[in-house]
Every structure is written in C-alpha cells, then in structure tokens.
Amino acid sequence: MLALAPLAPQQLTQIAFRDGAAALMSSKPGGIAPISSNDVLKQDPDLWYDDGNVVLCTDTQSFRVHRSILAARSTYFKRYFQEHGMFPDHEIRLPEPGEELKKLILGIYDPSFFEGPPHKADFRDLIVFTRLGFKYGVDHLARRALEHLSLAFPTSLERWDDNNAATFDRRAISAADAVEALVVLRAVRATWLLPTLFYSCYREHSLTRIMDAPAWQEMSHERQKFVVRGYEDHVDALHGSLGFFGRLPTGECKTHAVCEKVVKEWYVETLTWKTRHPLWKMTAKKDKAKSLEKTCKNCRWWAKLYHVEERKALWDLLPKMYGFIRTWEGFQEKEKRALADITAFIEESNDKAGSTPKDSKEKPWTQDGMD
Numbered sequence: 001m002l003a004l005a006p007l008a009p010q011q012l013t014q015i016a017f018r019d020g021a022a023a024l025m026s027s028k029p030g031g032i033a034p035i036s037s038n039d040v041l042k043q044d045p046d047l048w049y050d051d052g053n054v055v056l057c058t059d060t061q062s063f064r065v066h067r068s069i070l071a072a073r074s075t076y077f078k079r080y081f082q083e084h085g086m087f088p089d090h091e092i093r094l095p096e097p098g099e100e101l102k103k104l105i106l107g108i109y110d111p112s113f114f115e116g117p118p119h120k121a122d123f124r125d126l127i128v129f130t131r132l133g134f135k136y137g138v139d140h141l142a143r144r145a146l147e148h149l150s151l152a153f154p155t156s157l158e159r160w161d162d163n164n165a166a167t168f169d170r171r172a173i174s175a176a177d178a179v180e181a182l183v184v185l186r187a188v189r190a191t192w193l194l195p196t197l198f199y200s201c202y203r204e205h206s207l208t209r210i211m212d213a214p215a216w217q218e219m220s221h222e223r224q225k226f227v228v229r230g231y232e233d234h235v236d237a238l239h240g241s242l243g244f245f246g247r248l249p250t251g252e253c254k255t256h257a258v259c260e261k262v263v264k265e266w267y268v269e270t271l272t273w274k275t276r277h278p279l280w281k282m283t284a285k286k287d288k289a290k291s292l293e294k295t296c297k298n299c300r301w302w303a304k305l306y307h308v309e310e311r312k313a314l315w316d317l318l319p320k321m322y323g324f325i326r327t328w329e330g331f332q333e334k335e336k337r338a339l340a341d342i343t344a345f346i347e348e349s350n351d352k353a354g355s356t357p358k359d360s361k362e363k364p365w366t367q368d369g370m371d
C-alpha cells in the first residue's frame with residue numbers, strides 16, 4: 001500500500017510567502033513590516049550589520065544587510081527594490097529555513113564562501129544553492145552548484161565511468177537528499193542531471209526508503225507513480241545486463257564442456273545478486289566476475305566484449321527507461337547551453353515555472369518541460 005497524497009508536483013518549490021504570494025520562481029515581494037517589529041532574539045550575530053538598511057526575516061533568524069549588495073548580486077532583490085523603492089529600513093519576510101537563507105546571504109557577500117569545482121562540495125549545500133540560486137537569481141551560486149552536480153551526474157558513459165573529477169561522493173547521498181534533489185532539479189529544469197541521479201538513487205536505496213523521504217510527499221501522484229515504474233524497470237535491467245551468458249561458450253571455445261559448466265554456475269549465482277547496479281563492470285576487480293577467470297581465454301575475451309556492448313546499450317537506454325523524451329544527445333546539448341549562459345537559463349526556468357498552467361502539474365514527471 002502506497003500512501004500517495006494528491007499533492008502538486010512542484011509543491012516543494014511553491015512555498016508561500018507570509019502574504020500568501022506564490023514563491024519559488026516568482027518575483028513577488030514578501031510582506032513588509034516596520035523594522036521596530038524585529039525580535040531582538042532573532043538577530044543573527046554573524047549577519048547583523050550596524051549600517052545595514054534592510055532586514056530579512058525567517059521564522060528562526062533575522063539578518064540586517066545592505067540593499068545595494070543584495071541588488072547587485074540577485075535579480076530577485078534588484079527587481080524587488082525597483083518595484084518597492086528604497087524607502088527607509090524595512091523588513092522582508094522570506095519563507096526559507098533560516099540556516100539556508102543564511103548560506104545564501106553568506107554566498108552573496110563572500111565570493112569564496114561557496115566555490116565551484118575542483119573544490120569539494122557538500123551535497124546538501126548543492127541542493128540549497130541550486131534552489132535558492134535559481135529562486136533569487138544569484139547566478140554565480142546557481143552556476144557553481146550545477147557545475148558540481150554535472151561532474152557527479154554526467155551525460156556520457158565515459159564521464160560516468162571516470163568519476164575522479166567529482167567533488168562529492170554520489171554513493172553517499174541519503175535517500176531523503178536524493179529525492180529532494182530530484183524535485184528541486186526538476187523544478188529548475190536542470191533535467192540533464194536527472195537520469196544519472198535517478199540511477200544513483202535507485203542503486204543505493206530501496207523503494208521503501210525513497211517513499212519515506214520527506215520530499216516524496218511534495219510530488220504529485222502521477223510523478224510518484226512514474227518514480228515507482230522507473231524503479232521497477234531499473235531493477236529489471238540487471239537481468240538485461242546478463243545477456244552475454246546466452247552467447248557463451250563462444251564458438252572458438254577449446255574446452256567447451258568446462259566453460260559451459262562454469263558459465264552455467266556463474267549465471268545461477270547471478271540470480272542471487274542483491275545489487276541494483278545494472279551498469280556493473282566486468283573488468284572491475286569484484287567478486288561478480290571471479291568465475292570469468294575459470295573459463296578459457298577465448299570465452300573470457302568474448303564475454304568481456306559482449307558485456308561492454310550490452311552495458312553501452314543499457315546506458316543509451318537509461319533516459320527512455322526512466323521515462324524521458326530526450327536522448328543523451330539532447331541532454332548534452334541542454335547541459336552545454338545552460339552552463340554556457342546561466343543567467344539566460346535561470347530566467348527561462350523561472351519564466352516557465354511562473355507560467356505553468358495548473359493542470360500541467362498533474363502530468364507525468366517529464367512532459368511539462370518537454371524533456
């Protein structure tokens with residue numbers, strides 16, 4: 001029994017301001033209150049400038065900062081101050097968790113607070129800087145976050161296999177963070193990251209854990225079904241990755257009876273594998289391929305070749321398997337375009353999010369962005 005709440009797919013990102021205006025991609029202002037209402041206890045000691053002229057408030061913390069600095073780095077604040085003028089000290093109430101807004105402000109004030117690759121990154125920070133970087137139009141933070149993510153969640157098999165440039169361990173991401181990242185990256189339309197993020201999520205976590213993630217409830221029923229189907233196809237793909245057994249022993253085998261026995265035992269053993277890693281590598285020094293050494297030279301050579309071919313075919317199939325319309329080539333093009341001009345990409349994503357008709361939110365995961 002799945003506990004599927006009928007929630008809108010982008011609900012996570014459509015947090016309401018206290019005045020009720022829709023938020024994530026909107027340029028609508030938060031509520032305005034006189035500065036005297038600010039609770040002294042909430043003043044953040046690290047970000048409370050004596051000469052600040054605007055106070056940003058969250059439920060837990062308040063920050064007295066400078067309008068000119070916010071406006072210079074954030075298209076959201078620039079537009080906000082243009083629309084509301086530069087009248088004396090006031091508070092802007094924002095719906096973000098206090099610690100996340102603090103990171104955004106630190107990232108705005110200090111260019112080295114959040115560096116791009118090759119600096120190491122914390123995955124949670126990447127979610128925060130992607131979400132808030134897009135929402136508040138802080139280009140350098142959004143771009144750096146996407147650069148980190150693109151190294152770990154690449155769009156080619158070569159880059160997937162050669163993961164040395166990655167700035168965080170994609171295998172150490174919790175189910176909660178992975179599901180939240182799926183929702184956030186979908187909302188900002190950084191969709192080229194999704195196929196390999198889905199792969200990692202399905203590889204590392206059971207469906208139960210995925211459904212226990214808080215962000216699961218932020219997905220529409222349709223999208224939840226889509227994730228479940230993707231998971232099932234992913235698990236089935238492991239059996240698809242074992243097609244080479246049917247082609248062994250090879251015709252060039254010199255010890256047919258021996259190789260046939262080994263291959264058969266090896267195949268039976270694979271039926272007990274608990275892994276959800278259909279892109280497993282036969283060449284890796286893992287116990288998965290130890291039987292290979294017991295076959296003849298010819299069978300070994302052909303088994304490796306068949307497996308490489310089948311592995312490549314599975315990689316090519318991944319986007320379609322998870323329900324995407326785009327191919328890897330399409331995603332590569334999108335990745336290149338987005339990272340080449342992040343300002344335009346953020347504008348475009350925010351425009352689309354703001355103009356998405358309500359009924360399209362019930363459509364499957366991929367369709368509203370035509371990916």
Ligand SMILES: [Zn+2]
Pocket residue numbers: 249250252253254255256259295296297298299300
């Ligand atoms: Zn053989």
